[in-house]
Amino acid sequence: MLRTIIVDDEDLARSVVREHLAAHRDIQVVAECSNGFEAVKAVAELSPDILFLDVQMPKLDGFEVIELMDPKPAVVFVTAYDSYALKAFEVHAVDYLLKPFSGERFTEALEHARARIAAPLPAGLTALMEDHRVHEAPLQRILVKNGASVVVIPSESIDYIEAEDDYVAVHSGGKRHLKQERLSELAQLLDPARFIRIHRSFILNIDRLARLETYAKDSRVAILKDGTRLPVSRSGHDRLREIL
Amino acid sequence: MVSLPPNPYITDMHPILKDRRSLIVYLAAWLTLALMLTAMLALPGRVSWAAVLAFTLPLMFVYAFITLSAWYICKAFPLGVAPLARILVTNCLAAVFSSSLWVLAGFGWVAVLNTLQEGMIPPAWHIDSLPLLGSSGIVLFLLASAVSYLIAMFEASREAERNALQLRVLARESELKSLRAQIDPHFLFNSLNSISALTTVDPPAARAMTVKLAEFLRLSLRYGALDTISLTQEISLTTHFLAIEKIRHGNRLAITVEIDDAAADCRIAPLLLQPLVENAIRHGIDGLLGGGTIGINATRTGDQLHLCIENPVDAGALPKEGTGVGLDNVRRRIAGLYGTDGRITTLRDASRFTVRIDIPVRTPEEN
Known part of the structure; x- marks a missing residue:
């Protein structure tokens, strides 16, 4: 059957x-x-x-x-x-x-x-x-399945995305949504003008960035508008400088 | 059948010979030239004015037609196509040749005149006047050439202007046609699919839907062929359309129509509202779990007609493929038909989308 x-x-x-x-x-x-x-x-x-x-x-x-x-x-x-x-x-x-x-x-x-x-x-x-999937336009929203229900997160309301083993944690307005996907794949789907891979484990929505603090030559921290602190790698810093 | 390229020597009649008026003007100009030549020849006083006139007038008359050949040289060696040197050499050679022919003809005419009246044109005088005649012949031919090139240039520019105008008209017509063909083919496919479902589930309903679909198509074809229709007619078209959509969407689609009596007779371009109502369903109702109500509203204040279409939208919906095309077309049509007097505005808030059209009133009396 x-x-x-x-x-x-x-x-x-x-x-x-x-x-x-x-x-x-x-x-x-x-x-x-x-x-x-x-x-x-x-x-x-x-x-x-x-x-x-x-x-x-x-x-x-x-x-x-x-x-x-x-x-x-x-x-x-x-x-x-x-x-x-x-x-x-x-x-x-x-x-x-x-x-x-x-x-x-x-x-x-x-x-x-x-x-x-x-x-x-x-x-x-x-x-x-x-x-080899062809992506015509950047992702405009991320869909997260929570049990049998679905959460729709518009891309502009994403604060940052964090890698967690086989999952990514999408942080949006203080909430954290887990989605089974690789951070590297997601990084390619999102709008590159807004979302920057600042670290091996973090993608940042640059609208949320308040300031960058430098502690040592290769030790920088991104301070978000809500006070969250995220590490910035050297290549991440290069990418940030390019876009800012 | 192979169509031959037009032969310029046969099909292109000389512009001066085309109508009588230009021929008269042309001959009058030559009469003036003939009188001037007569004066130059007669002023020394060796021969009487009457005799000189008898000599020059027929000669000039003949030459007026000989120099018309300059036009064909002009057509064969057009300015800007043939090399300039070649044009100059050809025209000069033709001038010398025509002038020589003409001077020779002069000898014949002198002989004729002298047989008519013994000693009317003394041969010595005729020989003396040959340089003036020959050079006049050359100058007059070159003058005719210059005039021919001017006429050709004038005609070419007018032709270009006419072509450009024709292109503009064609472009506008095809644009209007395509704008009128606003009925989304997917609407047809979906409707046919509904009919396909109804044929077994509810055969009478299937028949009713085919009739509704046929009525809508017939109306849209009939109205689409007109320049303007009344608002009432446009609304009836829209109502037909919505009746079909209602079969597809069931309870999810509701419609309210409010038309002022003063607005009902106003003339508008056919199928102006149609794409907007389609949009209201495709981008509004289709995206809502519970559907919603499309509101159509028409009012009139003075000489202004206000049309308003509003529909609920899903707050989280993404803009669908094709968004704005129908709206852009309506905007272009309004701009084309009413210029700056027509206006279309859209307003989107969290849950509603509104399109408002303000256009000058055109009632049957004004058409």
Whole structure:
């Protein structure tokens, strides 16, 4: 039995998918969601095999939903927009259905999903593809999953980000949010005009910087507007000087 | 079929021969020149004025047509294309040649005149006047050349101006067309998807939706082809559109429309509000978990029409792809149609987005 979740903000759009799925005996629809938050929650709680996912939805779009899922089910995008096809390929979607679609086309997508479940992508390949991910624009917000719920942190409200083993701690307005990601990866995604890697373990939002204090030749400390003190490495200081 | 390039010698009629008025002006100018030549030849007093006139007038008349050939030289060796030296040499050679031909014709005419009236033109006088005739012939031909080049330049600049104007008109037309084609194709795809869902779930509703979609498309095509429509017509188009969107969005979409009686008859450009209502759904309602209400409001104060579209927005939503394109197009259309008299302003606060349009009133009487 394959467990699926249908995510679309339109009732009718979900009902088309549901109807097509009803023809397949081995498919069970375990949930239907009308927005990104619900989808993330449902995927965490029900761990489906296949996700039929719209792109444009309230709160979180389809790509943000994928980012927050772990482990990731086989995803079939269902959308009226053809412009996301390349991006869908980059996040390893198994298929991309353009609304409206035929029953044959739907069955084909379902077969692709079955094939992916039977033979998942090799881990090496996914890692390679992730390294080559094209990022058109800097990240405008960071999404942090907290249990089944999602916290959205707009990038301008981030104070600084700290590396903690396999996680990063995003500090924002006195709160600390843990996210499973490498600091080096995050550093590349954020707006380089605002976020500076001041240290091996710290990324600073330069809007928050109050002043720099120098203790010795290579011992500097960044004092933030709220009084927080962060270490600044020599290369971090070079990067800061470049931008200031 | 291969179309041949226009042959300048055949298709380009001489500008002076094109209409009667310019030919009369041209011949009048030549008459003046003929009188001047007569005066120069007759002043020494060896031959009577009447005899000189009888000699010069027909000759000058003929020469007026011979020098028209300068135009074709001008077309064959256009200024700025052919090398200048070549233009000068060609025209000078042509001048000498035409003048020689003309002087020779003069001999024939003298003979004719002398047979008509014995001793009317003394041959000695004629021989003496040859240098003046020859040089006049050359000068007159060169003058005709100069005039031809001037006319050609004038025509070229007018042609360029006309082309530029035509380009501007074409650009404007195509822009208006593309601006009118504001209906988002994704709206169609999504609507078709809804119909596809309804065909099994609720067949009568599927049929109703196809009818609504057809009505909306028909109206937008009909109105889109007009220069102006009444506000009531535009609102009815918008209402059709929203009725379809309501099937897709269900309870998440509500609409309120308030139109002043005084505003209802005002003429506006077709599909002016349409992209704004589309935006209100795409960037507003679509991003809200519970949906919301789109408000459309039209009032009139004096000769000003005020249109207002407002929609709720999700405070944390990121600007979506394509933001501002529809709005920019509406802004450009208003600028194109009303100049500085039209204004469009947008206001975004934490939870609402408002577009306000102020344009001069155009009622049916003024159109």
